[in-house]
Amino acid sequence: MPRVPTYDSFQATPNTLPQTRMVMPEMPDVAGQQAQQMGRAMMAGGQQIGQVALDMQQQANQLRVDDALNKAKEAALRLTYDKDAGFTNLRGINALERPDGKPLADEYTDTLKRSIDDIAGSLGNDAQRQAFSLRSNDILTSMRGSAIQHEAQEFKTYSLSVSEGIQSTALREIGLNWQNTDAVNSAVERIRAETYRQAQLLGKSAEWQEAQARKMTSNAHKVALLSALEQNDPAYADAYLKKYSGQMDADDILTVRGHVTKAMDAKVGFTAASEVLGKMQPRIQVGEAERAFNIALGTESNHRQFGPDGKPLTSPKGAIGIAQVMPATAPEAAKLAGLPWDENRYKNDPAYNKAIGMAYFQQQLQTNGGDLAKAYAAYNAGPGRLADAIKQAEKSVKAAQADPNLKPKNWLDFMPEETRKYVAKNMREFESGQGQPNRPTFQEIDDQLRADPRLAGNPARYKVAREEAERQFNEQTKAIKQREEEAVTTAMRGIIENGGRFSDLPVSVRAAVPPKEVDNLIGFAQKIAKGDDSTSLWLYAKLAGNPDAMARMSDNEFFALRRELSEADFKHFAGERAKLTGAAPGSANGPGDLNSQGIKQALDERLRMLNIDPSPKDDGGKDAQRIGGVRKFVNDYFLTAQREAGKKFTDAEVVQHLDQLFAKNATFRGWFSTSSGPMLTMKAGDIPSSEKTAIEAAFKRQGIDKPTDAQILDIYWKSQLARK
Numbered sequence: 001m002p003r004v005p006t007y008d009s010f011q012a013t014p015n016t017l018p019q020t021r022m023v024m025p026e027m028p029d030v031a032g033q034q035a036q037q038m039g040r041a042m043m044a045g046g047q048q049i050g051q052v053a054l055d056m057q058q059q060a061n062q063l064r065v066d067d068a069l070n071k072a073k074e075a076a077l078r079l080t081y082d083k084d085a086g087f088t089n090l091r092g093i094n095a096l097e098r099p100d101g102k103p104l105a106d107e108y109t110d111t112l113k114r115s116i117d118d119i120a121g122s123l124g125n126d127a128q129r130q131a132f133s134l135r136s137n138d139i140l141t142s143m144r145g146s147a148i149q150h151e152a153q154e155f156k157t158y159s160l161s162v163s164e165g166i167q168s169t170a171l172r173e174i175g176l177n178w179q180n181t182d183a184v185n186s187a188v189e190r191i192r193a194e195t196y197r198q199a200q201l202l203g204k205s206a207e208w209q210e211a212q213a214r215k216m217t218s219n220a221h222k223v224a225l226l227s228a229l230e231q232n233d234p235a236y237a238d239a240y241l242k243k244y245s246g247q248m249d250a251d252d253i254l255t256v257r258g259h260v261t262k263a264m265d266a267k268v269g270f271t272a273a274s275e276v277l278g279k280m281q282p283r284i285q286v287g288e289a290e291r292a293f294n295i296a297l298g299t300e301s302n303h304r305q306f307g308p309d310g311k312p313l314t315s316p317k318g319a320i321g322i323a324q325v326m327p328a329t330a331p332e333a334a335k336l337a338g339l340p341w342d343e344n345r346y347k348n349d350p351a352y353n354k355a356i357g358m359a360y361f362q363q364q365l366q367t368n369g370g371d372l373a374k375a376y377a378a379y380n381a382g383p384g385r386l387a388d389a390i391k392q393a394e395k396s397v398k399a400a401q402a403d404p405n406l407k408p409k410n411w412l413d414f415m416p417e418e419t420r421k422y423v424a425k426n427m428r429e430f431e432s433g434q435g436q437p438n439r440p441t442f443q444e445i446d447d448q449l450r451a452d453p454r455l456a457g458n459p460a461r462y463k464v465a466r467e468e469a470e471r472q473f474n475e476q477t478k479a480i481k482q483r484e485e486e487a488v489t490t491a492m493r494g495i496i497e498n499g500g501r502f503s504d505l506p507v508s509v510r511a512a513v514p515p516k517e518v519d520n521l522i523g524f525a526q527k528i529a530k531g532d533d534s535t536s537l538w539l540y541a542k543l544a545g546n547p548d549a550m551a552r553m554s555d556n557e558f559f560a561l562r563r564e565l566s567e568a569d570f571k572h573f574a575g576e577r578a579k580l581t582g583a584a585p586g587s588a589n590g591p592g593d594l595n596s597q598g599i600k601q602a603l604d605e606r607l608r609m610l611n612i613d614p615s616p617k618d619d620g621g622k623d624a625q626r627i628g629g630v631r632k633f634v635n636d637y638f639l640t641a642q643r644e645a646g647k648k649f650t651d652a653e654v655v656q657h658l659d660q661l662f663a664k665n666a667t668f669r670g671w672f673s674t675s676s677g678p679m680l681t682m683k684a685g686d687i688p689s690s691e692k693t694a695i696e697a698a699f700k701r702q703g704i705d706k707p708t709d710a711q712i713l714d715i716y717w718k719s720q721l722a723r724k
Contacts, residue, residue, distance in 0.1 A: 626710055
C-alpha cells in the first residue's frame with residue numbers, strides 16, 4: 001500500500017522574508033478621513049470646473065477676435081481691390097489728387113481705421129479689444145504700405161504720360177510749323193528735355209538717355225521733313241535735311257532722303273511736263289478768238305516773220321512781221337499785251353510780234369462787241385476807217401428810208417476793196433472751221449522732255465515727266481475728241497432737221513465743226529437732200545461682226561455713223577447697242593427684235609465652211625463690202641421672216657432658216673458657160689449680165705449712178721428669194 005512520504009531531518013535556515021510583526025490593529029478615524037478625502041475631491045473638482053470655464057472664455061474671446069479680424073481684412077481688401085472703392089483702380093491724376101486733399105495712403109488708412117474702430121466697438125470685453133487691436137494694426141500697416149506703393153507707381157506712370165504728352169504736343173507743333181525754324185528748335189529741345197526726365201523716372205543709364213534723346217530728336221526732324229513733303233515743298237525738305245542731318249539717325253536719314261528724292265523727282269518732272277504742255281497749248285487747245293487771229297495771220301503774212309531776203313517782212317504800207325502791225329500802232333499794242341516795248345523784238349522775234357498783234361486784234365473784237373467781221377476790218381484798215389464806214393452806212397440806211405428808190409448799203413460797202421476781200425476770205429475760213437494749227441504729236445512733246453537739262457541723266461525724273469505729260473496730253477486729246485464729236489453730232493442733227501442744207505446751219509455750229517469733218521458733213525447733207533437712204537455695207541459688216549466695239553462707242557461716236565447708215569439700219573443698230581449697254585428697257589422678244597447673237601454665230605460658221613472669211617479686214621474694201629452685203633441681206637431676211645411668223649426666232653429656228661438660205665442655188669455667169677452654186681457665195685461679177693444691167697439701171701433712176709457690188713448683190717439676192 002502506498003506510503004506517505006515523511007521528512008525526519010529537521011533543520012533551521014535563515015529567514016529571507018521580511019519580518020512581520022504581529023501587532024494589534026489600530027482603529028482608524030474613518031469619518032475624518034472620509035471628510036478629508038471628500039474635501040480634496042471637491043477642491044479638485046472645483047479646479048477642473050474653473051479651468052473648463054476659463055478655457056471656454058478664452059475660446060469665445062478668440063472666436064470674436066478672429067471674426068473681427070476677418071471683417072477688418074474684408075474692409076482692407078474692399079478698400080484695396082473693389083472696382084468702385086478700391087484704391088488700386090484709381091489711376092493717374094485720380095490717385096494723386098484726392099477730393100479731400102489728403103494723400104491717397106492717408107485717406108484710405110483713415111477710412112480703414114474708422115472701419116477697424118467700428119469693429120472694435122462691437123467686441124464684448126477688453127481682452128477681445130486688446131487682442132484685436134494688436135493684430136488689426138498689422139492689417140492697417142500692410143494696407144497703408146500698399147497704398148503708398150500704388151501712389152508712387154501712379155505718380156511715376158502719370159509723370160511719364162505727362163512727359164509723353166509734352167513730346168506729342170511738340171511733335172504736332174513741328175508738323176504744323178515746319179517752316180518756322182525757331183518753333184521747330186524749341187519743340188526739339190522740349191522733346192529732348194522730356195526724354196531725360198523719362199529716363200530718370202525709369203531709372204535708365206546715362207547711355208540709354210543719350211540714345212533715346214537722339215532717337216526722339218531724329219523722329220522730330222523726320223516729322224518736320226515729312227510735313228514739308230506733304231505740303232509739296234521738297235526743296236525746303238532737302239535744305240532742312242542738309243541742315244539737321246547731324247541730329248538724325250542713319251535709318252531716318254535714309255528713309256527721308258528716299259522720300260525727298262522721290263518728291264523732288266516728281267516735282268521737277270511735273271514742272272517740266274507742265275511747261276512743255278504749256279508751250280504746246282496754243283497748238284492743242286485753240287480758243288475761238290485765237291483761231292480767228294490765226295486765220296488773219298495767214299492772210300496777212302502767210303505766218304512768216306521774214307521775207308525771202310531774210311529781212312523782216314514789210315508790207316507796202318509799212319506793216320512789219322508775222323502779225324503785220326504798223327510801226328505807229330506797235331507800242332500801243334505791246335502795252336495792251338502787257339509787254340515792254342522793244343523795237344528789235346518787234347522786227348525780229350515772231351513770238352513777240354504775234355503777241356502784240358493778238359492783243360491788238362482782241363481789242364478790236366471787244367470794241368466791236370464780238371463782231372468778228374468788223375474786228376477783221378478794223379485790224380486790216382484801221383479802227384478809224386471802220387468808224388467812218390459805219391457812219392456812212394447809217395446815213396445810207398436813213399437815206400433809203402426816206403427814198404424807196406435808194407438801196408441801203410452796209411458798212412462793208414464803204415470799206416476799201418482790199419478790206420472787203422480780206423474780211424470775206426477770213427470769215428469764209430472761220431465759218432468752215434479753219435484756223436486750227438497742226439496739233440502736236442506726243443513724240444514732239446517727248447523730244448522736248450528729253451532735251452530738258454533738268455531731266456538729263458536722271459531716268460526717274462524723266463519717267464515722271466513723260467508719264468505726266470502723256471496723262472495731260474491724253475486727257476486734252478480726249479476732251480478735244482469729245483468736243484469735236486459733239487460738234488459733228490450737233491451739225492448732223494441740224495442737217496437732218498433742215499432737209500440737208502449745210503449752209504443753213506448757224507455760223508456757231510459750222511465754226512465748231514473740225515475742218516477734217518466739213519467735207520463729210522457736206523456729203524451727208526447732199527445725201528439727205530437727195531433722199532439717199534443707203535448704207536455703207538463695209539460699216540454694216542463692221543457693226544454686225546463686232547457688236548462689242550459698237551457698245552463701247554460714245555453716244556456721239558455712234559450717232560456720227562448715221563452718215564453711212566440708212567435710217568432703218570441706224571435704228572436697228574441703235575437698238576442692238578441699247579441692248580448691249582443695258583439702255584434698252586427689259587428684254588425684247590417681239591418679231592421686230594433679231595436674235596443677233598444666234599444669227600451671227602450660225603452665219604459665221606457657214607461662211608467658214610465655204611472658205612469665206614466672216615471677219616475681213618476693216619478697210620472699206622470689196623471683201624468688207626461683200627460680207628456687209630451678206631450680213632445685211634440675212635438680217636433683212638430674218639426681220640421679214642419673223643414678222644411673217646409673228647415671233648422672234650430661237651437659235652434652232654435661226655439655224656433652220658439659214659440652212660435653207662445657203663441651200664438656195666443661183667446661176668453663176670462664166671466666160672464660156674454658166675454654172676450654179678450657193679446663192680450667198682456669189683460675187684457681183686457672177687450675176688447674169690442682163691439682170692445686173694437692169695439692177696444698175698434701177699439704182700440710176702433713184703439717183704445712185706454707181707451702186708456698189710454689195711448693193712447690186714443685195715437686190716439680186718432679194719429678187720432670187722422672191723422667186724422661191
